[in-house]
Amino acid sequence: MSFLEIAVEDKRFGGRQVLRDLRLSVRAGEIVSLLGASGCGKSTLLAIVAGLDRDCTARVRLDGRELHGPDAGIGFVFQEPRLFPWLTVADNISFGAGLRNAPAQAVEALLEEVGLPGYGQALPKQLSGGQAQRVAIARGLYTRPRVLLLDEPFSAVDAITRMKLQDLLARVAAERGLSVLLVTHDVDEAVQLSDRVALLERQPGPARAVLPVGLPRPRARGGAGAALLKRQILAHFEVDLAA
Amino acid sequence: MTARVLDLPRAAKRDGAGGLRLPRALLAALLPAVLLAGLEAAVRAGAVPANLMPPPSEVARTIIYLAGQGLAGHAAASTLRVALGFLGGAGAGLLLGATVALHRGARGLLDPSLQALRAIPSLAWVPLLLLWFGIDELPKLVLIGIGAFFPVYTGVTSGFAGVDRKLVEVGLLYRLPPPVLVGRVLLPAALPAILTGLRNGLSLAWMFMVAAELIAASRGLGYLLSDGRETSRADIVLAAIVLLAVLGKLSDMAMLALERRLLAWRDTHPETGART
Numbered sequence: 001m002s003f004l005e006i007a008v009e010d011k012r013f014g015g016r017q018v019l020r021d022l023r024l025s026v027r028a029g030e031i032v033s034l035l036g037a038s039g040c041g042k043s044t045l046l047a048i049v050a051g052l053d054r055d056c057t058a059r060v061r062l063d064g065r066e067l068h069g070p071d072a073g074i075g076f077v078f079q080e081p082r083l084f085p086w087l088t089v090a091d092n093i094s095f096g097a098g099l100r101n102a103p104a105q106a107v108e109a110l111l112e113e114v115g116l117p118g119y120g121q122a123l124p125k126q127l128s129g130g131q132a133q134r135v136a137i138a139r140g141l142y143t144r145p146r147v148l149l150l151d152e153p154f155s156a157v158d159a160i161t162r163m164k165l166q167d168l169l170a171r172v173a174a175e176r177g178l179s180v181l182l183v184t185h186d187v188d189e190a191v192q193l194s195d196r197v198a199l200l201e202r203q204p205g206p207a208r209a210v211l212p213v214g215l216p217r218p219r220a221r222g223g224a225g226a227a228l229l230k231r232q233i234l235a236h237f238e239v240d241l242a243a
Numbered sequence: 244m245t246a247r248v249l250d251l252p253r254a255a256k257r258d259g260a261g262g263l264r265l266p267r268a269l270l271a272a273l274l275p276a277v278l279l280a281g282l283e284a285a286v287r288a289g290a291v292p293a294n295l296m297p298p299p300s301e302v303a304r305t306i307i308y309l310a311g312q313g314l315a316g317h318a319a320a321s322t323l324r325v326a327l328g329f330l331g332g333a334g335a336g337l338l339l340g341a342t343v344a345l346h347r348g349a350r351g352l353l354d355p356s357l358q359a360l361r362a363i364p365s366l367a368w369v370p371l372l373l374l375w376f377g378i379d380e381l382p383k384l385v386l387i388g389i390g391a392f393f394p395v396y397t398g399v400t401s402g403f404a405g406v407d408r409k410l411v412e413v414g415l416l417y418r419l420p421p422p423v424l425v426g427r428v429l430l431p432a433a434l435p436a437i438l439t440g441l442r443n444g445l446s447l448a449w450m451f452m453v454a455a456e457l458i459a460a461s462r463g464l465g466y467l468l469s470d471g472r473e474t475s476r477a478d479i480v481l482a483a484i485v486l487l488a489v490l491g492k493l494s495d496m497a498m499l500a501l502e503r504r505l506l507a508w509r510d511t512h513p514e515t516g517a518r519t
Contacts, residue, residue, distance in 0.1 A: 082410060085508050085509065125509075
């Protein structure tokens with residue numbers, strides 16, 4: 001049963017069409033990755049799902065309910081942490097809760113969850129890139145969304161930090177039963193994290209393929225199954241490489 | 244839940260381990276001290292005519308003399324004019340700047356006209372202000388207000404215009420109502436430019452105060468300047484200039500302290516961050 005249903009008929013920037021007749025669904029508790037060439041509209045698709053881009057012909061349904069803009073049921077982790085530099089880590093995390101005093105225990109519990117205990121009063125300028133992205137993930141989780149959108153969230157961190165953050169995401173999504181839509185350029189990351197991988201066309205149109213991953217969790221890195229799936233995914237893109 | 248002592252990275256030390264470093268205040272005083280000593284020597288040696296450029300020691304004596312002749316009253320009158328004119332001009336700049344920045348209709352209606360008015364040299368308003376308001380306090384305050392208005396207006400509009408779209412998107416994602424979005428995202432993000440505008444506005448307020456007092460005043464440091472010129476007392480002119488410099492610097496330091504306090508979150512390099 002689809003929990004998040006996305007149907008984008010038409011999205012243009014100026015006269016240039018970037019998305020057309022793209023349909024995608026995410027089941028409850030499922031992680032779906034979007035893979036595709038740069039400029040194929042992956043990030044635009046996330047912005048549409050988040051309700052940040054409404055200048056398009058599209059329909060987004062969450063648990064059967066049609067959305068018409070940003071929704072409390074959907075969290076977003078951007079490519080950059082996008083922390084407010086004038087707010088402490090704790091205030092950044094609880095930003096979505098409004099002006100009410102955020103329960104300190106809830107914030108601290110989230111900081112524990114993302115591996116940053118004791119950082120609540122730090123300012124963003126005191127954090128490394130990986131730490132800032134952990135705070136961004138905590139902010140995305142604070143309002144207890146049922147769907148988490150991630151737009152290449154680990155692309156700006158080093159390889160070790162990236163693996164740690166991937167493990168963090170997999171653990172948190174499993175524990176909370178989150179549905180996740182992840183945009184990534186990294187085939188290994190898509191295979192490591194996803195239940196399904198959607199391959200987007202370079203030209204606007206329906207997804208080229210949606211491949212089930214089917215590997216057991218927790219997943220070891222570099223296993224034979226993952227390598228086979230990676231070859232399958234890359235084979236789909238060989239047409240683009242040859243072009 | 245475990246609590247851990249947070250060991251945050253410390254800011255880089257401003258001064259390196261090696262090399263002889265003077266305290267900043269001493270370093271800043273070095274150039275004026277050398278210039279003043281050179282001037283004193285040059286005047287005493289007769290290289291510079293004392294009636295046109297009195298030695299610093301004589302200017303100091305004049306300041307001490309004037310202190311007993313109501314100098315504090317002149318300084319207070321000028322400071323009060325600056326304060327009132329700045330409050331009015333900066334207040335209007337903040338209000339109109341925010342309105343223009345946050346409301347598309349107001350921007351289309353007001354900004355072109357205000358930009359056109361900004362192009363007029365502010366001193367060109369003086370004759371009109373004298374015609375309208377006479378030579379009393381009001382034209383002086385209005386002139387100072389005009390001087391303070393435009394830097395603040397420009398700071399506010401450019402500050403709001405320069406807010407990072409990505410931060411605004413975070414606010415929109417959390418469905419903040421427009422007033423809350425302004426208060427929690429736009430205003431803090433625009434604050435550096437707004438404070439720079441206020442600082443520039445204050446600086447111009449002092450300049451325009453002098454212009455206003457030179458035109459018509461019976462009290463104030465501008466009046467002292469005018470009086471010194473009319474009586475050929477260069478020492479009085481220089482004494483007034485010194486006091487203007489001190490008062491201007493003090494007010495700028497106060498504004499800088501406010502800026503540092505409000506913008507402590509900024510990630511500026513210790514050697515290049517705003518501290519002058």
